Amino acid sequence: MNAENKSEALGLAEPRARVEVKSVSKSFATKEGTVQALRHIDLVARDQEFTCIVGPSGCGKSTLFNIIAGLLDPTSGEVLVDGTPVQAGIAGRMGYMQQKDLLIPWRTILQNVTIGLEIQRQPPVEAREKAIAYLKLFGLEKYRDSYPAALSGGMRQRVALMRTLVMGQDIILMDEPFQSLDYPTRVALEADLLEMVRELKRTVLFITHDIEEAVSIADKVYILSKGPGTVRDLRTIRLNMKRESPIDARKNPEFHVHYAAIWNQLEVVTDLRKERAQ
Numbered sequence: 192m193n194a195e196n197k198s199e200a201l202g203l204a205e206p207r208a209r210v211e212v213k214s215v216s217k218s219f220a221t222k223e224g225t226v227q228a229l230r231h232i233d234l235v236a237r238d239q240e241f242t243c244i245v246g247p248s249g250c251g252k253s254t255l256f257n258i259i260a261g262l263l264d265p266t267s268g269e270v271l272v273d274g275t276p277v278q279a280g281i282a283g284r285m286g287y288m289q290q291k292d293l294l295i296p297w298r299t300i301l302q303n304v305t306i307g308l309e310i311q312r313q314p315p316v317e318a319r320e321k322a323i324a325y326l327k328l329f330g331l332e333k334y335r336d337s338y339p340a341a342l343s344g345g346m347r348q349r350v351a352l353m354r355t356l357v358m359g360q361d362i363i364l365m366d367e368p369f370q371s372l373d374y375p376t377r378v379a380l381e382a383d384l385l386e387m388v389r390e391l392k393r394t395v396l397f398i399t400h401d402i403e404e405a406v407s408i409a410d411k412v413y414i415l416s417k418g419p420g421t422v423r424d425l426r427t428i429r430l431n432m433k434r435e436s437p438i439d440a441r442k443n444p445e446f447h448v449h450y451a452a453i454w455n456q457l458e459v460v461t462d463l464r465k466e467r468a469q
Contacts, residue, residue: 205237206237206238206239206240207237207238208235208236208237208238208271208274209236209237209238209240209272209273209362209394210234210235210236210259210270210271210272210362210394210396211234211235211270211271212232212233212234212235212255212258212259212268212270213233213268213269213270213271214231214232214233214267214268214269215229215231215232215233215255215258215265215267215268215269215270216229216230216231216232216265216266216267216268216419217229217251217254217255217258217263217265217266218266227418227419228251228254228418228419228420229251229254229255229258229265229419229420229421230419230420230421231268231421232255232268232415232420232421232422233422234413234422234425236362236394236395236396237394238394239388239392239393239394240394240395240410240411241385241388241395241397241408241409241410242395242396242397242409242410242411242412242413243397243398243399243404243405243408243409243411243412243413244396244397244398244399244412244413244415245398245399245400245402245405245412245413245414245415245453245457246414246415246416246417246420246457247415247416247417247457248400249417249418250415250416250417250418250420251415251418251419251420252366252398252415252420253366253398254420255420256287256364256366256396256398258270258277259277259285259364259396260277260285260287260364261277261278272284272285272362284360284362285360285362285363285364286355286356286358286360286362286363286364287355287363287364287366288351288352288355288363288364288365288366288368289366289368290366290367290368290370290371291371292339292347292348292350292351293351294339294347294350294351295339296338296339296340297338298338299335299336299337299338300326300331300334300335300336300337300338300339300342300350301319301322301323301326301335301336303339303350303354304322304325304326304350304353304354304357305318305319305321305322305357306354307354307357307358308321308322308357308358311358321357322335322353322357323335325353325356325357326353328353328387329349329352329353329383331346331349331350331353334346343376344371344372344373344376345372345376345379345380348368348369348372348380349380349383351368352368352380352383352384352387356387356391356393361391361392361393361394362393362394362395362396363388363393363394363395363396364395364396365384365395365396365397365398366398367398367399367400368380369381369399369404370399370400370401377401377404378437378438381404381407381408381437382436382437382438384408385408385436385437397409402450402453402454402457403441403450404437405428405453406428406430406440406441406446406449406450406453407430407437407438407440407441407446408437408440409428410427410428410429411425411426411427411428411429412425412426412428412449412453413425414426414453414456414457423456424453424456426449426452426453428449430443430445430446430449
């Protein structure tokens with residue numbers, strides 16, 4: 192029995208469900224025939240939870256995010272956001288940060304942070320004030336008139352994160368946003384992210400290949416099988432309920448227990464063992 196079911200059995204109140212994925216499957220037509228990317232995915236992200244999704248390459252993690260965001264329709268099943276089925280137009284209620292920072296090179300850092308607010312037609316003065324407040328929070332105010340080329344990879348990702356958070360959506364989808372960064376920068380950004388989402392009371396769904404990252408930042412981790420992706424297991428972590436930093440979480444003895452359990456669920460382990468046995 193997982194932690195969510197235990198809470199229900201004990202009569203403990205769970206935070207309300209913000210995102211519910213119900214038996215979602217997705218197939219694509221190709222020249223070789225129909226390819227199934229996802230099969231009967233079920234998951235729940237609750238209010239102010241940090242939910243990670245891990246799985247081997249090709250298991251359909253990004254496809255799942257595009258369905259949650261309303262960018263793709265599932266072949267079957269449905270996604271609910273605050274109890275409402277995801278459909279055209281609902282995607283604007285969620286922020287979506289992808290792997291690449293996608294900063295516009297000819298716009299200053301301040302202008303990159305405000306671009307979404309401009310699309311929303313917020314008053315320029317108000318948009319500028321909001322962006323500057325975030326630049327101060329992330330310690331980047333002195334770079335507001337610089338251009339992306341002048342910033343390091345970590346600083347650019349901070350700007351991309353600010354651009355997502357400043358929009359005000361309280362559900363954030365993040366698709367391996369720190370994948371290309373070196374280890375110290377990645378851990379520092381994990382800490383920044385946790386601090387911001389706690390302070391701003393955001394609900395986060397976060398894709399990563401990095402088990403260390405997932406265990407050190409997540410409240411719970413869904414483990415997907417290789418394609419067609421389906422949920423193999425749900426692991427409740429909650430090391431960060433103790434308000435530890437991601438680096439402190441990595442030193443906690445519980446961290447290694449969770450890491451080993453997730454690693455052993457990934458089918459890449461079985462595949463490697465088979466290869467060695469041949």
